[in-house]
Amino acid sequence: AVRSMSATARKSLTIGLIPADGIGREVIPAAKQAILALGSDLPKTEFVELLAGFEYFKRTGTALPDETVEILKYDCDCALFGAVSSPSKKVVGYSSPIVALRKELDLYANIRPVISVRGNEKPSVDLVVVRENTECLYIKQEELTVGPNGKEARATRLITERASRRIGQIAFELASKRPRKHLTVIHKSNVLSVTDGLFRETVRAVPLLPEVNGRYNDVTVMEQLVDSAVYRLFREPQIFDVMVAPNLYGDIISDAAAALVGSLGLVPSINAGDDFVMGEPVHGSAPDIAGQSIANPLASIRSAALMLRHLGYTKGADRLDIAVDQVIREGQVLTPDLGGKSKTEEVVEAVLKKI
Amino acid sequence: AVRSMSATARKSLTIGLIPADGIGREVIPAAKQAILALGSDLPKTEFVELLAGFEYFKRTGTALPDETVEILKYDCDCALFGAVSSPSKKVVGYSSPIVALRKELDLYANIRPVISVRGNEKPSVDLVVVRENTECLYIKQEELTVGPNGKEARATRLITERASRRIGQIAFELASKRPRKHLTVIHKSNVLSVTDGLFRETVRAVPLLPEVNGRYNDVTVMEQLVDSAVYRLFREPQIFDVMVAPNLYGDIISDAAAALVGSLGLVPSINAGDDFVMGEPVHGSAPDIAGQSIANPLASIRSAALMLRHLGYTKGADRLDIAVDQVIREGQVLTPDLGGKSKTEEVVEAVLKKI
Ligand SMILES: CC(C)[C@H](C(=O)O)[C@@H](O)C(=O)O
Ligand SMILES: CC(C)[C@H](C(=O)O)[C@@H](O)C(=O)O
Numbered sequence: 154a155v156r157s158m159s160a161t162a163r164k165s166l167t168i169g170l171i172p173a174d175g176i177g178r179e180v181i182p183a184a185k186q187a188i189l190a191l192g193s194d195l196p197k198t199e200f201v202e203l204l205a206g207f208e209y210f211k212r213t214g215t216a217l218p219d220e221t222v223e224i225l226k227y228d229c230d231c232a233l234f235g236a237v238s239s240p241s242k243k244v245v246g247y248s249s250p251i252v253a254l255r256k257e258l259d260l261y262a263n264i265r266p267v268i269s270v271r272g273n274e275k276p277s278v279d280l281v282v283v284r285e286n287t288e289c290l291y292i293k294q295e296e297l298t299v300g301p302n303g304k305e306a307r308a309t310r311l312i313t314e315r316a317s318r319r320i321g322q323i324a325f326e327l328a329s330k331r332p333r334k335h336l337t338v339i340h341k342s343n344v345l346s347v348t349d350g351l352f353r354e355t356v357r358a359v360p361l362l363p364e365v366n367g368r369y370n371d372v373t374v375m376e377q378l379v380d381s382a383v384y385r386l387f388r389e390p391q392i393f394d395v396m397v398a399p400n401l402y403g404d405i406i407s408d409a410a411a412a413l414v415g416s417l418g419l420v421p422s423i424n425a426g427d428d429f430v431m432g433e434p435v436h437g438s439a440p441d442i443a444g445q446s447i448a449n450p451l452a453s454i455r456s457a458a459l460m461l462r463h464l465g466y467t468k469g470a471d472r473l474d475i476a477v478d479q480v481i482r483e484g485q486v487l488t489p490d491l492g493g494k495s496k497t498e499e500v501v502e503a504v505l506k507k508i
Numbered sequence: 509a510v511r512s513m514s515a516t517a518r519k520s521l522t523i524g525l526i527p528a529d530g531i532g533r534e535v536i537p538a539a540k541q542a543i544l545a546l547g548s549d550l551p552k553t554e555f556v557e558l559l560a561g562f563e564y565f566k567r568t569g570t571a572l573p574d575e576t577v578e579i580l581k582y583d584c585d586c587a588l589f590g591a592v593s594s595p596s597k598k599v600v601g602y603s604s605p606i607v608a609l610r611k612e613l614d615l616y617a618n619i620r621p622v623i624s625v626r627g628n629e630k631p632s633v634d635l636v637v638v639r640e641n642t643e644c645l646y647i648k649q650e651e652l653t654v655g656p657n658g659k660e661a662r663a664t665r666l667i668t669e670r671a672s673r674r675i676g677q678i679a680f681e682l683a684s685k686r687p688r689k690h691l692t693v694i695h696k697s698n699v700l701s702v703t704d705g706l707f708r709e710t711v712r713a714v715p716l717l718p719e720v721n722g723r724y725n726d727v728t729v730m731e732q733l734v735d736s737a738v739y740r741l742f743r744e745p746q747i748f749d750v751m752v753a754p755n756l757y758g759d760i761i762s763d764a765a766a767a768l769v770g771s772l773g774l775v776p777s778i779n780a781g782d783d784f785v786m787g788e789p790v791h792g793s794a795p796d797i798a799g800q801s802i803a804n805p806l807a808s809i810r811s812a813a814l815m816l817r818h819l820g821y822t823k824g825a826d827r828l829d830i831a832v833d834q835v836i837r838e839g840q841v842l843t844p845d846l847g848g849k850s851k852t853e854e855v856v857e858a859v860l861k862k863i
Contacts, residue, residue, distance in 0.1 A: 239698035239733065243705045249698055290665065295702035303669035304710075306703040310645065310665055314658035341756070343594035343604055347650035348661040350598050355659075378594065380763040381792065387742060387767035401696070405760060408735040412742035437736065 165197040166464075169225045169232035169431075173206035173250065175438025176448035177235020183450030183501045184233050184432070184457040187473055190508045194469035195461070201229060205250040207238040207438075217250035222257050225429070231460050232431040233453070234424075236438035248293065251433070255286045260424035260431055261316060262286060262323045263403060264459070267410040267420055270481045278413045280393040281331075283324040284403025285352075286424055288316050291400045312348040312399060314355050321356035323425075324397035325369045335394035337375045339382050339402050352399050383409050411435055416490040418449025419481070421456035423463055430463045432456030446496045449488040451477050454504060476507035520552040521819075524580045524587035524786075528561030528605065530793025531803035532590020538805030538856045539588050539787070539812040542828055545863045549824040550816070556584060560605040562593040562793075572605035577612050580784070586815050587786040588808070589779075591793035603648065606788070610641045615779035615786055616671060617641060617678045618758060619814070622765040622775055625836045633768045635748040636682060639758025640675040640707075641779055643668060646755045667703040667754060669710050676711035678780075679752035680724045690749035692730045694737050694757050707754050738764050766790055771845040773804030774836070776811035778818055785818045787811030801851045804843040806832050809859060831862035 168188065172181040185200055203221040210216040216237075225232055237251050254260070263284035269277040294309040328336040338356050340349035353376065360369040377385065379402040385392060386409045398406055411420040417436040424431045434452035442448060454477055462470035480486060486503040487493025495503075523543070527536040540555055558576040565571040571592075580587055592606050609615070618639035624632040649664040683691040693711050695704035708731065715724040732740065734757040740747060741764045753761055766775040772791040779786045789807030797803060809832055817825035835841060841858040842848025850858075 237698075241731075243697070243701060243709065247701075252699060290696075291699055293699070293701075295700065297702050297706070300668075303673075304706055305666065305668045306706040307667075308665040308700055308703045310663040311660065312662075313655075313660045318658075341645075341759075342598070343592075344607060344646055344648070344756075345650065345663055346598060346602075346648075347652050348663045351652070351659055351661040354598065376596075380759045383738060383760050384763040384767045384772060387764065401699075404696075404735045405738055408739040409742065409764065412739045417739060 163196055163230065163464075165199065166195055166231075167199045167201060167229045169201050169203050169229040171203045171205050171221065171232060172235040173438070174208050174238040175236055175440050175443035176436070177206070177237070177438055179443070179446065179448040179497050180434060180450045180453035181233055181235045183497060184453040186501055187454045187476075187504060187508065188457050188461070188469075190505050191469040191472060194472065195466055203232075205237075205254070207240060207247065210244075210247050214246065216247055217253050222254070225254075225258060231429065231464055233457060233460065234431055234433040235453070236434065236436060238438040238440055252291055252293070254431065255424050258424075258426055258429045258431070260286055260426040260429060262320055262425045263422055264323070264327070264425060265407040265410075265420060265422040265435055266459070267407070267414055269414050270419070270478050271415065271484070276389070276391045278390045278410065280390065280410060281327060281395050282403055282407040282410060283320060283327060283395060283397045284407060285316055285320040285398065285400050287400070288313060289400030310345075310348055312352050314351060317352045317355035318359065318362075320397060321359040322362075324356065324395055325359050325365075325372055328372045328395040329369050331394060333394040334372045335375070336372055337377050337382070337393055337396045339377055339379050339396055339398035339406060341379050341402070343378060349399065356397055379406070382406060386410055386413065407435055416449060418452050418488065418490045419455070421452050421459050423456065423459045425463055430460050432460035446498065447489050448497050449490050450497050450501050451481070451504075472508050476504045479507045480504050518551055518585065518819075520554065521550055521586075522554045522556060522584045524556050524558050524584040526558045526560050526576065526587060527590040528793070529563050529593040530591055530795050530798035531791070532561070532592070532793055534798070534801065534803040534852050535789060535805045535808035536588055536590045538852060539808040541856055542809045542831075542859060542863065543812050543816070543824075545860050546824040546827060549827065550821055558587075560592075560609070562595060562602065565599075565602050569601065571602055572608050577609070580609075580613060586784065586819055588812060588815065589786055589788040590808070591789065591791060593793040593795055607646055607648070609786065610779050613779075613781055613784050613786070615641055615781040615784060617675055617780045618777055619678070619682070619780060620762040620765075620775060620777040620790055621814070622762070622769055624769050625774070625833050626770065626839070631744070631746045633745045633765065635745065635765060636686075636750050637758055637762040637765060638675060638679040638682060638750060638752045639762060640671055640753065640755050642755070643671050644755030665700075665703055667707050669706060672707045672710035673714065673717075675752060676714040677717075679711065679750055680714050680720075680727055683727045683750040684724050686749060688749040689727045690730070691727055692732050692737070692748055692751045694732055694734050694751055694753035694761060696734050696757070698733060704754070711752055734761070737761060741765055741768065762790055771804060773807050773843065773845045774810070776807050776814050778811065778814045780818060785815050787815035801853065802844050803852050804845050805852050805856050806836070806859075827863050828859075831859045834862050835859050
């Protein structure tokens with residue numbers, strides 16, 4: 154299972170930065186500044202700027218250069234990814250670099266905590282989406298044929314016992330450490346009895362694994378069909394604590410949950426594997442506001458905090474999170490997505506002052 | 509394309525009733541009473557009670573008897589379906605009868621209008637989800653294999669040009685008749701470039717079909733990735749007018765939209781094909797409240813109205829809709845899901861009085 158790694162062993166920290174497209178290029182530098190402000194709470198820290206993205210594809214014909222993957226694999230301890238733009242038309246040869254990175258680095262757990270901060274959200278939300286990050290429809294096995302009635306396209310949705318078990322383990326572990334100790338398994342096994350049936354059964358069987366040793370006995374488990382999970386998220390989000398889902402449902406559910414806390418611009422994530430972790434704000438590249446210096450940097454800074462926490466730098470992570478929470482609560486320096494009038498840099502400055 | 513059929517040609521009307529499971533057995537009789545109250549606005553009307561559902565499966569080993577399908581096909585002009593329960597564990601041989609019925613009767617368009625009525629919802633919602641109803645992951649082609657790392661399950665997601673075109677036609681037709689004339693195409697082509705790419709391109713090309721003859725030139729088209737569509741539905745539902753989506757996204761999005769108008773208990777749908785239409789409340793069988801006479805009958809009555817409207821009985825449909833709207837607006841006689849204390853029958857009585 155993914156474990157928070159021990160920070161003590163590390164003499165230095167090398168962080169890959171992959172801003173990629175759109176506002177990714179504005180929020181990743183913000184996260185870098187925030188990390189730098191932590192000073193001696195981290196070992197000697199180096200940053201490596203790495204290329205990827207749809208813009209990069211348009212210039213070079215590749216969205217994720219091999220060099221980026223290799224530097225991440227061999228030289229970096231962790232990374233921060235910005236956001237990728239989606240082509241507005243079909244583009245031959247293009248494939249999403251974030252999906253490829255998750256796969257190449259086997260970052261099988263996408264962990265997305267969604268928490269109300271301002272306290273005026275009703276009802277208040279405090280949940281974590283644990284999204285399987287390597288399979289489902291994201292394996293990108295698709296084919297196009299031409300039949301008597303025209304084109305036919307098929308995609309394969311893969312659900313394996315192995316991937317369902319390891320994501321289930323992450324989810325139970327997380328749930329067992331939270332006050333409410335509650336896990337909701339998201340699926341659509343009333344239609345996909347074989348694939349989602351396997352996901353559901355495998356996740357539910359995690360507490361019975363020999364190595365678990367009764368550790369999850371106090372975790373309560375509920376199930377929810379994905380359609381009704383989205384419905385209930387809107388209606389009574391307080392019923393959810395940890396939600397575990399196959400890849401695509403997790404993608405949809407985390408956006409739904411993000412809508413409940415004011416802005417996608419607040420929601421962080423990590424893509425975690427057994428020996429690598431990559432922070433990534435949940436928001437996209439937002440081409441409509443890119444280049445205007447009004448992107449919300451908080452999801453990116455929070456993603457840095459999540460990443461550092463995962464690496465064992467609890468104190469540094471806490472300092473970032475507390476600073477971000479204070480800025481949100483005070484409500485004086487916020488970007489337009491949160492109803493404020495401040496620029497990205499002003500929000501970064503406000504956070505830096507609190508760190 | 510699905511067309512509203514001409515009502516004048518019909519001397520009598522035979523309506524199949526398939527209550528199926530849970531509160532389906534409470535809300536379908538309610539719809540029947542409402543239809544009966546229309547009297548001479550309809551031709552001589554007969555009802556045929558038909559069997560299907562998970563409960564029926566538990567008794568007989570089949571969820572959808574051939575007889576039900578045959579009577580629908582050969583003896584009925586239209587039908588009303590209640591709801592099916594989902595097995596809480598894997599059940600060998602069980603397959604959802606509603607999915608089978610949509611397929612068997614080629615009811616390729618699932619049309620789900622979601623509208624705020626009370627006027628106190630902010631922001632107010634007035635949209636229609638047009639969901640492709642026969643393919644995507646709903647074709648139920650799944651297989652299970654055992655590999656070196658354990659079980660592996662695969663499902664096929666099918667998107668055809670033919671089905672995408674015909675659902676696109678329904679969506680454009682609908683959009684062109686609404687005041688805002690706006691259509692949003694839902695997909696996830698940043699990941700599923702082949703299948704969702706085909707869906708998106710085919711739908712977008714509908715206005716160029718020769719038979720369209722410029723009729724859709726004033727329909728504005730937007731696209732939205734499914735995850736961000738759900739986010740925006742929560743944040744700014746007023747931007748949506750008609751939404752067209754492949755099967756599974758449509759399933760999720762219609763539940764999300766339903767959450768915005770107060771209750772799933774209000775949202776109707778029709779499953780429409782070229783020569784058959786089946787009304788169906790969007791809510792499920794709600795085992796937690798089944799048998800308590802507190803199920804909200806309004807989605808079912810509205811589904812009857814949608815079905816009748818589709819068949820050309822505009823006056824009857826209007827009478828049902830107006831009666832339901834009045835009951836909701838007055839707010840005196842409502843079931844608990846809407847914050848009321850009334851029983852199903854009391855709500856039905858209130859509606860009947862207004863018809
Ligand atoms: C950009 C896209 C491929 C990605 C996904 O679907 O995983 C994004 O929506 C996310 O949630 O990280
Ligand atoms: C019961 C289930 C198979 C069905 C679906 O997924 O289509 C339901 O959720 C619906 O929306 O009608």
